[in-house]
Amino acid sequence: MDLNYTAEDVAFRKQVRTWLEHNMPRQIHNLDERKAWHRRLYEAGYLGMGWPKEYGGQGARPMEQAIVADEMARAGAPAPTNSLGLGIVGPTIVVHGTDAQKRRYLRKILTAEEMWCQLYSEPNAGSDLAALRTRAEDKGDHFLVNGQKIWTSGGATADWGLLLARTDPAVSKHKGISCFLIDMRQPGMDVRPLKQITGSSEFCEVFMTNARVEKENQIGRLGEGWGIAQTTLGYERGGRALARITTYASQYNHLVAAARRLKRNGRPILDDAVARQKLGRIWADLEVERYGALRTLTMLERGEHPGAGGSLTKLSYSEFEKRFMELAEEILGPYGQLTEGVPPEYRLEVDTAVGDHGTWAYAFLWSRAGTIYAGSSEIQKNVIGERILGLPKETRADRVGGAR
């Protein structure tokens, strides 16, 4: 056990920090500027770092990826774009794609020349993703796709989508699903932004009417879609493990600064014993998340995959984030709800998922999403119970019979 960073990692961190000092844009105003920044990051070797070299990656260690993300968080650097492409689609193609698919798609994900979204959830298939109803019919030389998707991040800007669709309604629901790459820019794809409680539209609804998927864009074999989706959902490779904590820590420091200015009963909130207890608890929770991130990185560095352990990590940090933001709101009072006219002392400079300028109010509202997306806390607890603790499966009506 040695929790010091190696000399090599320290040197790499310094190199990244210096590069960011010289190259980071102060502000990003639109998608084109964000793509340009994305491209600069890629050219510096800081995107798709863990992907194989022959497809534009760096073959870098997990720790190097974590350090880049961490330094970006520390510097408050704008995020790159194409996050679904980088985080989900690319790794899926690396593992399950054909050579031709890898050559055709991977590099353009890294350069953001092609933007991606993920077409998984449906109005009636959320936590119960395998209940999805979108059909992909085999028409000989292509598949014909009909159905509706929802919660599609980045759907409005996507050129391509990673699609789960039912190809065999006769078999049990987990076995009739296949995985495809679908062109989002074809007629038959109708993308409508979905306005969330934040007032912004990170997500879309996607309606597919007689849309076409070429045969060469099938990923894996027919009926293997569920298994592919399972590995895809497990691709949280720890790249954001440290960066997430660094962002929390920076927000915490802003909160402490506000607690020094704001007063209750004539005294700074920071001098109030109850507030101090709550601030102390949240800092401890934050540190425990950081230690957990170091454990995850240790596993990844050894070439081990956290597997269902990723559910513990996700459950822990997403629930922490809600507690943290609730404390922030408690201390900030109505300042914490402002979306405009925020005095400089109570601003929180966060980069939202669509690249807007964020506020405490946005961060607070967005914290409600973390325990729902990518498998709700309830689903994570089911996974932990079944796959780590080996608890008996619940009796479920949908594990028998055909999908329809």
Added chain:
Amino acid sequence: MNFSFSEDQVLLKSSVRAALDEQCKPAHVRAMMEDATGYSEALWGEMAKLGWLGLPFAEEQGGAGLGLVELCLVLEEMGRAAYPGPYFASVVLGGLGLQLGGSAAQKEKWLAAIASGQARASAALLEDALDWDPASTTATATKAGDGWRLSGVKRFVPWAHVADVVLVPARGPEGLSLFLVDPRAAGVTLTPMVGIDLANRWSEMRLGEVAVPADARVGPAGGAGPVLEALLRRAAVCASAEMLGAARRCLDMSVGYVKVREQFGQLIGSFQAIRHRCAEMLMEVENSHSAVYYAAWALTAGAEDGGLAASVCKSYVSESARKVCGDSIQVHGGIGFTWEYDLHLYFKRAKALEPLYGDAAHHRELIVRGVTA
């Protein structure tokens, strides 16, 4: 960066587990609960032979020269077994206290004796007001010839009734100093304080003009503050390790139970109300593991955030161990509330350690002082 145990550490942990599984079964714990002295000399001798009693001491003092990570591995297993005996008192409170503040002669005399099992030590860190801030000490030391006379009342002194030496903070003309006191000396009165964890023993220690010799002072005159602070940090992390072990035992028992217990014609582990609770317990246990071993490493390595990490650890584990052990009674239902079922041994061990060496509230205040300084 490597947050995993070395081969030697894994081996140590599994050998401690095996030894305690064999020699510290629940039946042994229960026997010691009823025993007058409360621990087994035979097992103590065995622990000396296995090198556990000198684990953190230097080799020239009969120790193994290991750090807090190894000590916590042993203590986690002791918590898991609800070990009844003066290990924590002797090795952590007395041993580390002497290691931190003792003179060469004091270390030579006592650490080797603690390591060999011939001597048992402890420390008297609490008084009537239960304030963990050493500055609050009210016991007094007055000069008497070459030595001193100590007076005052100490509470919750672990295993004082079997100790050969107790570290006692007392206030003298030069400020707060630390003294070695023989609990059998004239003027010392020990009264048992019986808590809910019967496998643990506390005494009230009354000092009435107790004469201690010139060589009994540990560390510089008036300079006990930093030594006690360093000792309290280590004790907080070590106690957390023991609570972690108790919590893991409760989790394991719960998972085992819900896989065999049937109600409504089904195994209760298949119900989400039970399964989700077990998943939360595992999350708390794994987070506690991170907190304990990070802090143990940070204090051993002299990392900048060692003190803060100790407070993070104790504040987090105090509450999560209580939650996990308590939830394990809940998922067991009625059987978990009976004396004959073993769950309460571990529940009570975690509870007994929760307020010691600073409870969660104490450490949260230290954290806020640290991060807003």
